Amino acid sequence: MASQTTKRAELDAFDRTILRILQADNKTPQRSIADQVNLSAASVQRRIAEMEKSGVIEKNVSVINPKAAGQAITVIVEVHLKSDQSSVVNPAKALFKSVPQIQQCYYVTGNGGLILVVLVEDMEAYEALARRLFADNESVLTYRSLVVLDRVKVGLSVDI
Template sequence: MAQKRNSHSREPDGFDRAILRIVQQDAKTPQRVVAEAVNLSPAAVQRRITAMEAAGIIARNVAIVDPEALSLAITAIVEVRLRDERAATVDAAKALFRTTMDVQQCYYVTGGISFVLVIISRDMRSYEALTRTLFAENELVADYRTLVALDRVKTETALVIA
């Protein structure tokens, strides 16, 4: 779920960027290991991580779970076109998609489509039930198109940090 971004009170410097490269790959990397890699003390690394969390640069620390391990077999990419693009309609759709647990990612986009969603479901029956609620019986939605992923080739979460 996307979160509102804080206005960052400071620009990350070279040490911050080096720390971010490491913790994006594994947030549980011991601080002494991070400190050695970036040539800082563990205390300095901790202060910088805390400051980046407070500034909203580090938005969350999460565990990335393999959907297959939980028998979540269907990954669907769904293009949704709303009936209109009035602010109230868009805001209502955002609120619905934001609070639906099966919606893993949601993007409000341009180009004739209103939203692109990534939805993870246990099976096609579960996905069908969800589409009835979210799209088919939703007065906000004009139409939708589903692309079912055959394979999750790459699902990277780390950003490229220069």
């Protein structure tokens, strides 16, 4: 959550181990986690609930294989906006956040830049999306598309 400031949580060794287990498989039963960390299941449940409440655990999701879901093409897009002014950047961020094909969007340093990770079913779909979002968008100065050849590593875990 880029716009939110989250207070750094005080995590002990038990919390960190629980988080490692959950990042590997969020459906791991709490009894199994408890056995692995040498705590009671009730204690594990309380710790997980507290980490959810404090924002350490933002959400629970399923990681989908894009090809199996019909999204065979991944494109990394570097977008440069006409300026870094909020009146240009904020609408672009809102637009990109609303597009389901955009899986990730990062506002980065340098020239009003955003980096997007886009999933589409084929190149024709990407061309139509690129025209609508970038080529025909008056706020976009330039954009560069990098088509992914191979997903070497996809990680959703944080080194705890």
